Amino acid sequence: MSIFDYFKTKKTNSASLARERLQVIVAHQRGQRTQPSYLPQMQEEIIEVIKKYISIDNDQVKVTLDNSDNCSILELNVTLPDKG
Amino acid sequence: MAEIIVVTSGKGGVGKTTTSAAIGSGLALRGHKTVIIDFDVGLRNLDLIMGCERRVVYDFVNVLNKEANLNQALIKDKRNDNLFILPASQTRDKDALTQEGVQSILTELSESFEYIICDSPAGIEKGAQMALYYADQAIVVTNPEVSSVRDSDRILGILQSKSLRAETAAEPVKEHLLLTRYNPVRVEEGEMLSVKDVEDILAIPLLGVIPESEAVLKASNQGEPVIFDEAADAGKAYSDAVGRLLGDTVEFRFVEADKKGFLKRLLGAK
Numbered sequence: 001m002s003i004f005d006y007f008k009t010k011k012t013n014s015a016s017l018a019r020e021r022l023q024v025i026v027a028h029q030r031g032q033r034t035q036p037s038y039l040p041q042m043q044e045e046i047i048e049v050i051k052k053y054i055s056i057d058n059d060q061v062k063v064t065l066d067n068s069d070n071c072s073i074l075e076l077n078v079t080l081p082d083k084g
Numbered sequence: 085m086a087e088i089i090v091v092t093s094g095k096g097g098v099g100k101t102t103t104s105a106a107i108g109s110g111l112a113l114r115g116h117k118t119v120i121i122d123f124d125v126g127l128r129n130l131d132l133i134m135g136c137e138r139r140v141v142y143d144f145v146n147v148l149n150k151e152a153n154l155n156q157a158l159i160k161d162k163r164n165d166n167l168f169i170l171p172a173s174q175t176r177d178k179d180a181l182t183q184e185g186v187q188s189i190l191t192e193l194s195e196s197f198e199y200i201i202c203d204s205p206a207g208i209e210k211g212a213q214m215a216l217y218y219a220d221q222a223i224v225v226t227n228p229e230v231s232s233v234r235d236s237d238r239i240l241g242i243l244q245s246k247s248l249r250a251e252t253a254a255e256p257v258k259e260h261l262l263l264t265r266y267n268p269v270r271v272e273e274g275e276m277l278s279v280k281d282v283e284d285i286l287a288i289p290l291l292g293v294i295p296e297s298e299a300v301l302k303a304s305n306q307g308e309p310v311i312f313d314e315a316a317d318a319g320k321a322y323s324d325a326v327g328r329l330l331g332d333t334v335e336f337r338f339v340e341a342d343k344k345g346f347l348k349r350l351l352g353a354k
Contacts, residue, residue, distance in 0.1 A: 013274035015275055015276055015278070018229075018281075019285070021230060022230055022281075022285050023285060025234055026233075026285055029238065029241070030237070030241070033241045
């Protein structure tokens with residue numbers, strides 16, 4: 001670094017960009033790690049059952065499993081289409 | 085009973101074999117009888133890093149297949165009487181490894197060694213899973229770089245689900261983070277992830293920080309683990325890590341950039 005470098009504008013900080021990207025990807029990776037292996041298949045089957053009665057897209061159903069101290073909560077969230 | 089320590093990373097080329105050689109040698113230098121096993125069947129390299137490539141007669145797979153006994157396959161290090169190497173086979177592939185075979189070799193080694201270092205191959209396939217399956221502790225070697233950190237997190241997931249300790253709900257594998265190829269100057273310039281960044285993301289205890297060093301290539305050129313180079317920064321950093329592995333509290337060195345004087349900065353000296 002010489003005296004002339006002080007006049008240059010500061011470069012963008014690429015390390016902080018790396019850190020932010022990693023935080024997102026690692027959080028996602030860990031979310032998948034904790035879910036039981038049967039969950040995706042179960043989600044498919046639940047969607048099939050709902051589709052028999054209501055016309056929905058696959059991404060309108062969310063299935064999550066939360067583990068707390070001594071119980072697990074299976075949460076099923078279905079977004080129904082507007083009437084009419 | 086020996087302590088089984090796997091050196092793993094997911095990603096290739098981050099310094100697993102360099103670390104296995106250095107940590108294994110470091111334990112031996114401190115008087116602990118240690119064996120380093122190369123699990124990279126088909127791509128063995130530990131023998132080169134240890135400088136015993138011309139003394140390999142029998143290998144890991146020969147012992148698994150009962151074509152040789154353990155004493156015939158073990159190579160005693162020329163520098164230290166406490167140090168032994170079990171080379172991988174060069175002509176076979178990972179399918180030659182069986183869980184029962186690996187277990188019987190580890191059980192036999194446990195009778196006469198204090199530490200068994202398992203040098204894992206890259207990846208998350210069979211070879212890597214075999215290397216970590218029986219581990220009591222894991223040293224996760226990571227470079228301060230996005231793909232390496234992500235792969236380290238992936239291998240942590242496998243340690244927590246597919247190791248023997250995970251499968252039998254025993255006490256979990258003790259995890260250690262070893263950051264290698266660290267360059268404090270680039271960290272200060274905002275061009276490289278810092279120790280704290282990687283620690284925060286992976287959330288496992290830090291065992292050591294090895295600075296990027298010319299001594300590592302020099303050591304591999306000569307076939308002498310870098311920890312024997314007592315003058316080198318990387319050698320000292322590995323020695324500190326061995327101390328921490330044995331339970332000592334050792335202050336971290338080589339994590340801050342050298343402070344340059346005002347005049348030096350002005351003149352642009354490196």
